Each structure stands twice: as structure tokens, then as C-alpha cells.
Amino acid sequence: MRAPEDLRGLRSAKVAILQTKPRKGAYEENLREAGAAFAQIVEGTGAELVAMPEGALTGYFLEGAVYELALSADRFAADLARTWREAGGGDVDIASGFYENDGGTYYNAALYLEVRGATHRIAHVHRKMFLPTYGVFDEERFLSRGRRLQTFETRFGRAAMLICEDIWHSIVPTIAALKDARVLIVPSAAPGRGIDGEGAELTSVAHWRNILTGTAAEHGVYIVYAGLTGFEGGKGLSGSSCIVDPFGAIAVTAGATEATIVEGAIDAGEIDIARASMPLLGDLRGVLPDLLLDDELPLPRAHRDADGR
Amino acid sequence: MLTVVRAPRDADVAPPKLNGPVAAEWLTRFVVDEIRVRRGMERAIVGLSGGIDSAVAAYLCARALGPENVYAFRLPYATSSRSSLDDAQTVADAIGIHLRTIDISGAVDGYLQHEPEADGRRRGNVMARTRMLVLFDQSAKLGGLPVGTGNKTERMLGYFTWHADDTPPVNPLGDLFKTEVWELARHLGIPSALVEKAPSADLEVGQTDERDLGISYARADAVLRLMLRGYSDGQMIVRGFDAADVAIVRRRVESTHWKRHLPTTAMLSNTAINEFYLRPVDY
Numbered sequence: 219m220r221a222p223e224d225l226r227g228l229r230s231a232k233v234a235i236l237q238t239k240p241r242k243g244a245y246e247e248n249l250r251e252a253g254a255a256f257a258q259i260v261e262g263t264g265a266e267l268v269a270m271p272e273g274a275l276t277g278y279f280l281e282g283a284v285y286e287l288a289l290s291a292d293r294f295a296a297d298l299a300r301t302w303r304e305a306g307g308g309d310v311d312i313a314s315g316f317y318e319n320d321g322g323t324y325y326n327a328a329l330y331l332e333v334r335g336a337t338h339r340i341a342h343v344h345r346k347m348f349l350p351t352y353g354v355f356d357e358e359r360f361l362s363r364g365r366r367l368q369t370f371e372t373r374f375g376r377a378a379m380l381i382c383e384d385i386w387h388s389i390v391p392t393i394a395a396l397k398d399a400r401v402l403i404v405p406s407a408a409p410g411r412g413i414d415g416e417g418a419e420l421t422s423v424a425h426w427r428n429i430l431t432g433t434a435a436e437h438g439v440y441i442v443y444a445g446l447t448g449f450e451g452g453k454g455l456s457g458s459s460c461i462v463d464p465f466g467a468i469a470v471t472a473g474a475t476e477a478t479i480v481e482g483a484i485d486a487g488e489i490d491i492a493r494a495s496m497p498l499l500g501d502l503r504g505v506l507p508d509l510l511l512d513d514e515l516p517l518p519r520a521h522r523d524a525d526g527r
Numbered sequence: 528m529l530t531v532v533r534a535p536r537d538a539d540v541a542p543p544k545l546n547g548p549v550a551a552e553w554l555t556r557f558v559v560d561e562i563r564v565r566r567g568m569e570r571a572i573v574g575l576s577g578g579i580d581s582a583v584a585a586y587l588c589a590r591a592l593g594p595e596n597v598y599a600f601r602l603p604y605a606t607s608s609r610s611s612l613d614d615a616q617t618v619a620d621a622i623g624i625h626l627r628t629i630d631i632s633g634a635v636d637g638y639l640q641h642e643p644e645a646d647g648r649r650r651g652n653v654m655a656r657t658r659m660l661v662l663f664d665q666s667a668k669l670g671g672l673p674v675g676t677g678n679k680t681e682r683m684l685g686y687f688t689w690h691a692d693d694t695p696p697v698n699p700l701g702d703l704f705k706t707e708v709w710e711l712a713r714h715l716g717i718p719s720a721l722v723e724k725a726p727s728a729d730l731e732v733g734q735t736d737e738r739d740l741g742i743s744y745a746r747a748d749a750v751l752r753l754m755l756r757g758y759s760d761g762q763m764i765v766r767g768f769d770a771a772d773v774a775i776v777r778r779r780v781e782s783t784h785w786k787r788h789l790p791t792t793a794m795l796s797n798t799a800i801n802e803f804y805l806r807p808v809d810y
Contacts, residue, residue, distance in 0.1 A: 242810050282805040451807055
């Protein structure tokens with residue numbers, strides 16, 4: 219006899235990704251634009267989880283202007299919650315990237331906000347750990363890096379937020395999955411580039427898709443990828459927001475250059491099926507101690523001397 | 528005997544083929560976002576030389592803003608070739624953009640009559656800077672934005688007049704090698720006669736770019752592709768590139784870094800612009 223769905227603790231969610239195209243630095247204007255998009259989401263499928271990109275309401279390349287535009291997590295959460303309610307929305311979870319001012323220390327951050335009735339609560343703030351500071355990127359010149367990768371509970375299951383380069387290092391989503399994340403929310407601002415070849419998109423977009431689909435399939439997780447779009451000083455951010463299912467298939471995707479609402483779902487039952495059919499995460503749990511106890515790994519060890527021996 | 532499969536040398540490998548549809552769409556969106564969305568303008572101002580770079584820029588602007596919003600200018604000097612004027616006309620007719628001809632001979636000679644000993648290089652620079660002056664004035668008159676046409680190869684080789692060809696506030700071609708501009712031109716359907724003719728700055732009679740540079744664009748681009756990624760001369764020569772080609776490109780790149788920057792400003796404070804006070808161009 220089959221177990222009823224509710225006994226298996228499965229909970230699915232309607233998801234909307236709001237792929238924003240902000241005007242650089244015009245936070246209030248961009249917040250109003252987001253409000254119009256929220257209204258469209260509310261009137262449409264009525265998403266239960268809304269995901270937004272890195273730097274969703276300011277733009278990404280801020281340089282020193284980040285000190286003028288960064289907000290406290292509390293202020294940003296209050297603005298989002300108020301805007302959502304004014305758009306006619308009810309209970310919802312919103313995950314969004316923003317530049318955070320934490321008492322004079324600045325982060326590239328993402329918060330996970332729960333709006334319930336007239337109240338709201340910040341369930342988690344993730345501070346970007348890998349700050350790209352090479353080539354076109356200059357994040358660590360202006361920002362401090364996050365020091366912890368935490369997963370957190372949501373009504374749809376345990377989740378983690380990884381910001382842009384965070385997910386390029388395969389060990390990061392691996393640790394998130396080991397810490398029981400079933401959904402990875404990835405706010406991003408990826409400058410598009412690469413015009414060789416015959417594909418239908420920039421090579422950088424294709425590379426992103428390979429990372430996202432490979433990561434989802436390896437760990438049996440959903441990935442909700444929210445990409446910023448629009449040109450910022452000649453650098454085009456490549457959008458392409460998408461939902462990747464735990465088998466590694468792209469369920470739905472936006473294009474690269476337009477503000478877009480991407481609608482889809484995450485289905486917790488799919489995660490269980492994917493993990494049963496390809497139990498790589500379970501295999502890793504078994505082998506992980508052998509890998510991490512390897513003395514040749516450059517990890518701090520309590521018993522090592524000052525020279526690392 | 529087993530079959531042996533060997534990796535080819537870089538110099539023997541054809542350059543990667545440009546993805547024409549993706550590049551055209553990306554650059555079209557760039558023009559829309561930078562001119563219409565960011566600056567709230569509708570019109571583009573393009574100096575149409577009869578060469579392939581300005582033709583591609585005009586095509587992209589027409590795609591982005593509509594041909595009725597593209598104002599092209601032929602700006603001949605007395606020695607400019609007739610064929611350049613005809614080729615510019617061909618481009619304008621093909622895409623239906625506005626085209627006006629303003630002879631700059633009077634403006635150029637008005638100054639140069641005081642400098643009769645000026646050589647060809649100086650005279651060419653005066654012509655290039657006069658064209659810049661006209662385009663910016665037409666920008667003010669028409670309420671449009673001048674659009675640059677300089678490609679990555681000439682920018683890297685320093686083969687342009689500083690504060691002339693490089694002045695327009697937006698440039699869709701500046702990260703495309705010359706050989707990529709040709710490929711994009713073919714994708715856009717620009718008449719093949721324009722794509723195949725020898726590139727020329729047309730500042731002196733009979734001038735061609737490749738004679739000035741001492742290397743073909745195809746060979747220069749092949750070297751640049753590796754040099755810009757950090758390969759040393761020795762590494763490139765080992766990979767099959769001609770030492771003389773590498774030397775020509777290296778000398779030009781390393782003697783022209785200054786041309787790819789704004790003027791050098793003496794720093795005196797903790798708020799020096801673009802040194803300490805850092806704000807993005809679109810802020």
C-alpha cells in the first residue's frame with residue numbers, strides 16, 4: 219500500500235523568479251518596479267516562493283557607490299515585505315540578493331524573508347563567501363566576505379543560498395547538500411561574454427548551465443537560479459534565470475536580456491526520487507570521513523605544529 | 528601500427544568561428560540599453576566612412592533603434608577617395624538610414640594653412656579630430672548619441688587618433704577583433720564588396736591599414752588572441768607563430784597603453800577621481 223503524500227512529509231511550492239533589470243543605484247524606483255512585478259505574480263499563479271538576483275534592486279557593479287546603497291537586512295526585509303503586501307500579496311517567502319550594511323561592514327548578501335499576514339521574519343542572511351576580484355570583478359576591494367555557509371529551514375524543506383561565484387566552487391554546494399539542503403537558491407549577476415561557436419547563447423551562459431545542471435544532478439537538489447539582466451557600463455548581465463530539477467534538467471528558463479518573471483515549481487517528491495535513483499549524496503556521506511581525514515589536505519588540524527606538520 | 532592523434536599547434540588552428548546571431552543580438556541589446564534605456568535618447572549619430580567598422584555599427588544601430596533614428600554622416604576631406612563615399616552611400620541605402628555629407632576640407636585647411644609643414648600623420652590627426660568635432664555638434668543638434676566604431680584590433684595596436692576615433696560615449700565594436708567584425712558583417716548581410724575591400728583609414732591617398740601596420744589583420748588577431756590572455760612571446764613562437772609577427776604586435780601593444788586610458792591626472796588627495804572616488808559610469 220502506498221504511503222499518502224502527507225506521511226512522507228512532501229511539500230511542493232510554486233516558484234516565481236523575478237529577473238530584474240534595475241536602473242543603477244535607483245533603489246526606490248527599482249523597488250517600485252519590483253512592486254509592479256509582484257502584483258503581476260500575485261495575479262498570476264500566486265507564487266509561494268519568489269527569488270530575485272544578486273544586487274536585484276541596485277545593480278551589480280557599484281564600486282564605491284556600494285557605501286551609499288547598502289542597507290541593513292532589516293530595512294531591506296521591511297521594504298520587500300511592504301512592497302509585496304502593497305501589491306496585494308498574501309503569505310510568501312522571498313529570497314533576494316542585496317548589498318548589506320551591517321553597522322559599517324559591507325557584504326554582498328542574500329536574505330530569505332518570510333511574509334506571514336501583517337508580519338515578516340528574516341529566516342536567513344547569507345553573505346557571499348567567494349568575492350570575485352579579478353578581471354572585470356572588484357568585489358573584495360569594497361566588500362567583506364562571508365565566513366559561514368549555513369543551511370536553514372523553510373516551509374518547503376531545508377535550503378541554502380549561494381551567491382554567484384559561491385556555486386562555481388563545487389565544494390560549496392556539496393557542503394550545503396551534506397548539511398541537508400534540498401533546495402539551492404542562487405542569486406547571481408553574471409556578466410555575459412563569449413561569442414565563439416554555434417550555440418544559441420553566449421558561452422558564459424552555457425558554462426553556467428553546465429555548472430547548475432551538474433550540481434543539481436550530483437546532489438539531487440533543486441536549484442533556483444535568479445540572474446540579473448541589463449547592461450551596466452557596457453557589461454551585459456546575462457539573466458537566464460532558471461529552475462533546475464534534481465535530475466539536472468532545466469525545467470524553465472528566461473532569456474538573457476529582458477526583465478522577466480519565470481514561473482515553475484519545486485516538488486519535494488522529485489528530490490526523493492532523484493536521490494533514490496542516483497544516491498551519490500548518500501555515497502559521499504559514507505566516504506567523506508576518509509577524504510577529510512587525509513593529512514595531505516591543506517586543512518587546519520588541531521594536532522599540527524606551527525609549520526603545518 | 529596504432530593511429531596517432533596529435534594536438535595541432537595553436538598557429539595552425541583556425542580561429543574560433545564567431546557566433547553571428549548571438550553576437551548581433553547581444554550588441555543590439557547593448558545599443559538599446561545604453562542609448563534608450565540608460566540615457567533616454569532615441570537617436571544614434573554615426574560617422575560613415577565607407578569602411579566595414581562604421582557599416583557594422585550603423586547596421587547594429589538600425590536594428591536597435593530603427594533606421595529612422597540613425598543619422599549617418601559622410602565627412603570627406605579633399606583627398607578622400609570617391610569609392611569611400613560610394614560605399615557609405617551603399618550602406619545607407621541598404622538599411623534606410625539618414626545620410627548627410629559635410630565636407631571637412633574647409634575646417635581642416637583653415638587650421639593647416641597656418642601649419643604648412645605638417646606631415647601626413649599630423650594632417651590625418653587633424654582630419655580625425657575635425658570629424659569628432661562634427662559628430663559631437665550633430666549630436667547636440669539632433670539629440671542623438673555618437674556611436675563609436677573602433678574595433679579591438681586597432682585599439683590594441685594603437686592604430687587610431689587619440690581623442691578622435693575613440694571619443695563616442697558608446698561603442699558596440701570595441702571588444703571585437705577586426706576579423707570578427709568581418710564575420711559579423713557577413714552575418715548582418717552587409718554587401719560583400721564592403722567586407723572584402725582592403726581596410727583603409729583613407730587619411731592619405733592609397734593608404735591601407737595592413738601596409739601601415741606591417742601585418743595582416745588575420746595574423747595580428749591570431750597573435751592578439753594569445754597575447755591578451757598572458758602568453759609570452761616565447762610561448763607563442765613555440766606554438767608556431769612567426770617571431771616577426773609577434774614582435775610587431777608586441778611593440779605596438781606595449782607602446783600604446785596610454786591611448787587606452789583617460790588623461791593622467793596628478794593625485795594629491797584621498798578623494799582623487801577614479802583613484803579613490805570610484806563610481807560606475809552608469810550611476
